[in-house]
Amino acid sequence: MLEDEYQLDYFKENGFVRKQCPKCGKNFWTRNPETEFCGDPPCVTYSFIGNPVFKKEYDISSMREAYLSFFERHGHTRVKRYPVIARWRDDIYLTIASIADFQPFVTSGLVPPPANPLTISQPCIRLDDLDAVGRSGRHLTTFEMMAHHCFNSRKKEIYWKDRTLELCDSLLSELGLDLNAVTYKESPWAGGGNAGPSVEVMVAGLELATLVFMDLKQVKGGPIEIKGETYEKMDNYIVDTGYGLERFVWASKGSPTIYDAVFPKVVNELMDLAGIEHSIEDPEYANIFSQNARFAGMMDISGQANLLQLRKKVAGSIGTTVEKLQKIMVPVETVYAITDHSRCLAFMFGDGIIPSNVKAGYLARLVLRRTLRMMKELDLRIPLSEIIEVQIRNFPEYPEFRERLDTIHEIVALEEEKYADTIERGKKLVRKTALHFKEKKERIPLAELIQLYDTHGIPPEITREVAKEAGVDVELPDTFYSLVAKKHSRAEEEEQEKLPLDIPPTRKLYYEYPEQTEFEAKVLEVIDNKIILDRTLFYPEGGGQPADHGTLAVNDFVANVVDVQIVNGVIIHETDSDFGFKKGDTVKGRLDWERRLAHMRHHTATHIVNEAAKKVLGRHIWQTGAQKSTDRARLDITHYKRIADEEFKEIEMLANKEVMKNLPVDIKWMDRMEAEKLYGFVLYQGGVPPGKEIRILRVGDDVEACGGTHVSNTGLIGPIKLIKTERIQDGVERIEFSAGEAAVKRWEERDELLNKSAEALRVSPEQLPDTVNRFFEEWKDLKKENERLKAELAEARVKAMMSEAVGINGLRVLSKKIPHADVDELIKAATEFSKNDxxxxxxxxxxxxxxxxxxxxxxxxxxxxxxxxxxxxxxxLVGGGGGGKPGIAQGGGTDASKIEEALERGVEMVREKVG
Structure with missing residues (x-):
């Protein structure tokens, strides 16, 4: 980053001096020329502990309000928080910063912001430092980023760097801070595809805020490099600030840790439940505890950090042994971590995340299972859901979370059961893995630990414990959970297909004339058997809806359209012949209307079934995928348990009631920001569409951004028949259904099966259930009778055959072929024989x-x-295999001609053993 980015008039006009920290080598600005260090740990320790920096104490609510009110008074519009699950993004799963609310559409300049300038207090979740939570005294998984944002363009600047610094100083001064204690540390920032110069606001060893001046966008081969990525200047430039709400509260109280400042009631309650003597009255304990807190900034548990070495460093700094420090701090740090994690889960579940094996659900399960493990370490026997409920009841500003408490209790209870099962099953797998590495004389590597956790859910601590019993070491870094969380925090970037030609976007006639079946268009390009037109009625594959089929004709030549795709707005028609079309031709297109209509019915029905599922199962339901075809459709939704039969029937009934209401299907194009304000992020259930304007579909109570084709009213869907549900992965249920003619065919097929079954049993369909039940009971009775007769037969055979036994050294050995006997009969007979010693x-x-x-x-x-x-x-000998216990065993093969030889060999083996 160029040095002149930080040569600001505000610094020069207000007596700041620029210095270089002798410890880290970074540059910083300060009003106090005697300030030597940058103010950032580990260059300095915390000096605000026991010595608050503000004129009065604040709690979370009062500090949040003080901040937002300050910026409202200074010309900013207050904006409501966004969810902690980034529903409007397809690249990240969790909201990691306030600017993430506005990426990529607002920050790119494509969409105007909801207000400009604005202020917000955004709950965020970051799991990259998961292993540091509780130990460092300052790390949190969930935190509120108080922020003010200003979106400037080259045509209109609202304010930039100098005004941002001035607002920061004014806020700190209003809170009663001595501005001579503030250092502004230069630190280039990058994230979410953007970057820019920034300054970190350091006070008494604590970073209170970061002021980012975002004016770069990430491009390949860009002229500016930051943290290994290349960037170029944007047309717009953005003030992106982040003030840590919890850190401001901590600095106002001077508590030993951020956890004592933010969650005092929960921390104290858990300390009591865990039986931890948090004896601040004990002089030795109090001294070690407070000194540890001052040096906690040295606990940088990241990268390849070694926790024991860091503890030794802190122990040496405060003049105690590492053993004594660990004994005091480890239980307390575990309580801190449980307190933090339970708040994180409260936000996750409150905003609708369902634990699963993928995406945001994976991260929720990661935090939940880590919390359960730590609770077990402390022998905390209170249900985790009760701790989460306490957290939620401490959030008066989030009443919507309290409405979901029953669901949250059920989710957590089920997850606890699954976790217990995972541990039990996992131990067997770990033993097998440990023996494998023991044979190789190697320790279990980190990659294997991650694989065991990702694939089977086995925590690394369990792997280490079981492996130790087998005499095998493991490679378990102190940052394991941070590494795993980081690996799963972003979606995999998909390669975008590009056209080699410069062709304007295709006019989409299927939106303009949704019920038209024929059209004329001009050929813009022919690539082998692929035709590009200036306009088309053919819907390209997308949003789970298959491509339209039909024909394209020029002169007397007709080709079948077998696939349609869209690339960067250009629609490509794949035909079954590359003959007859050339650039400039006018062609006639004709849709396969029956296929299109079936897709329209199924697509509109998907919206109806999704909304019905929400009403029956709960508002946590979120669509994770959908696919439509001519004869059926499937809808994948997040849900924490299997869909019960009664729920299945209720969803079907509600869906058909919506059809029978003959509701209009309302479709309109809306400004993205206006649509979000009006409907929220529920719009993006089917994915996040690009563009300033998005196509909004409303059918009944369901409102979504949707690019598919639909019928004009629900009555045109026809009946909806739910076929089945299945669990396609943990936390995701699939509902299969048919609509319209396809649904009628389903009923016909079901009736035919019913009638055939009734005919086979020579009863009417109405009598079928009773008849089948009667036959089943009779079959069970006959089976029991059969078993009894087999046992009697075996007993009779034993008595009859005992006379044929051969004596070998005091044993009676019977070798016999019993024609046509099944294996059960042989086992029963053999068991009878072996009753004789x-x-x-x-x-x-x-x-x-x-x-x-x-x-x-x-x-x-x-x-x-x-x-x-x-x-x-x-x-x-008979061409097969077998085995079993010394008392009884079974086997077999395919070569019946060798039976006598096999029996002789068996007798020979007995003779060899006892003869």
Missing amino acids: DVVALLASDSGGVKLVVAAGERAQKMGVNSGAIVREMSK
Whole structure:
């Protein structure tokens, strides 16, 4: 970053001096020429602990209001917070900063901001420093970023760097801070595809705010490099500030940690429940605790940090042993982390995130399971959902969270059950993995730990514990959870297809004339069998709706349109022939209307089923995918448990009631910001469309941004028949259904199955359930009778065959082929034989191949007869395999001609063992 970016008139006119920190080498600005260091840990320690920097104490609510009111008085419009799940983004899952609310559409200049300038207090979630939470004294997973933003263009500047610094100084001064204690540290910023110079606002060792002057956008090969990425200047430039609400509260109280300042009630309650003596009255304890807090800035638990080494550093600084420091701090830090994580979960669940194995749900489960593990370490036996409820009841500003408490309790209870099952099953897998690495004489590597966690949900602490029992070490860094969270915090970037030609966007006639089936258009380009027209009625594949089919004709030549795709606004028609079309031709297009109508019905029905599912299952439902075809559609929704039969029926009934109301399907283009203000981010259930204007579809209570084709009223959908539900992944349920003619066909198929079944049983369809139940009960009785008769037959056979037994050294050995006997009969007979201590039975059958069963009584086993070993040898001779326990074993093969040879070999093995 160029040095002159920081040579501001405000600094020069207000007596600031620019200095270089002798410890970190970074430049900073200060009013106090005697200030030596930049003010950022670890260059300095916290000096505000026990010595608050503001004139009075604030809590979260009062500080938030003081901040927002200050900026309202200074010409900013207050804007409501956005959700912590970034519904309006397709590149990140969680809202990581206040500027994320306005990326990419506002920051790119495509869409105007909701107000300009504006102020907001935005709850944010960042999990990159998950392992530092509780330990550093300052890290949080969830925090509120108080901010003021100003969106300037080259044509109109509202304010820029100097005014931003002036507002910051004025705010701090109004809060009673000595401005000589402030340092402004130069620090280039980058995030979300943008960058710019910034200054970090440091007070008493604590970073209170960051003031970013965003004027760069990320481009390949750009002239400016920041943190390994290249950028160029934007046409617009943005004041992007972030003031840490919790840090301001902490600085106003001077508490030992941010957790004591922000969550005092929850922290104290959990300390009591965990039986932790938080004895500030004990002079030695109080001294170690407060000194640790002052040096906590040195606990930079990131990258390849080693926690033990960091603790030694802090212990040395405060004159105690690392053992004594750990004994005091570890339980307390665990309480801090549980307190923080439970607030994080309150926001996640309050804003509708459902735990799962993907996207934001994965991150929610990561935090939840880490919390459960820490609660177990402290033997905290209170349900996690109760701690989350306490957090929510401490949020008077978020009444919508309290409305979801019942759902949250149910979600957390189910997750606790799943976690317990995962641990139990996971231990077996870890033992197997540990033995594998033990044989290789290697420790279990980090990649394997991450794989075990990602794929099977096994926490690394469990892996380490089980591996230790097996005598195997593991590579477990102190930053494990941060690494995993970072890996899953962003969506994978998809490669955007590009056209090699400069062609204007295709006019979309399917929006202008949704019920028209024929059109004329001009050929703009022909690429093999792909035709590009200036206009088209053909809908390209998108939004889960398949492409239209039909024909394109020129002169006497007609080609079938077999696929339609859109690339950067240009629609490409793939035909079944590359003959007959050339640039400049006028062609006639004709849609396969029956196919289009089926897609329209299913697409509109998807919106109706989605809204019905919300009304039945809860407002946490969010569409994660959909696919329509001519005969059925499927809708994937977030839900924390299986859909019950009664819920399934209710969804179907509600959906059909909406159809029968014959409601109009309202479609209109709206300014993106106006649509968001009016309807919220529920608009983006089907994905986030690009552009300043978006197409809004309203059908009944469902309102979404949707680019698909639809019927004009719900009555045209026809009946909706739900086919089935299935769990496609943890936390995601799929509903399959048919609409219109396809639904009628489903009923016809069902009726045909019903009638055929009734006919087979020679009863009417109405009598079918009772008849099937009667037959089933009779079948069960016959099965029991069959089992009884088999047992009697086996007993009779045993008595009849015992006379054929051969004596071998005190044992009676019976070798017998029983024609047509199934394996159950052989096992029953063998079991009867083995009730006699001195009997060895070798039985065979040629029913469906070769079946072999060997059984040995207790005395025979003590003499060394092993049924499993014998049956393995016998099975090899008949071309198969087998095995089992010493007392009884079974096997078989395919070569019935070798049965006698196998039986002889079995007797020979008994003779070899005891003869």
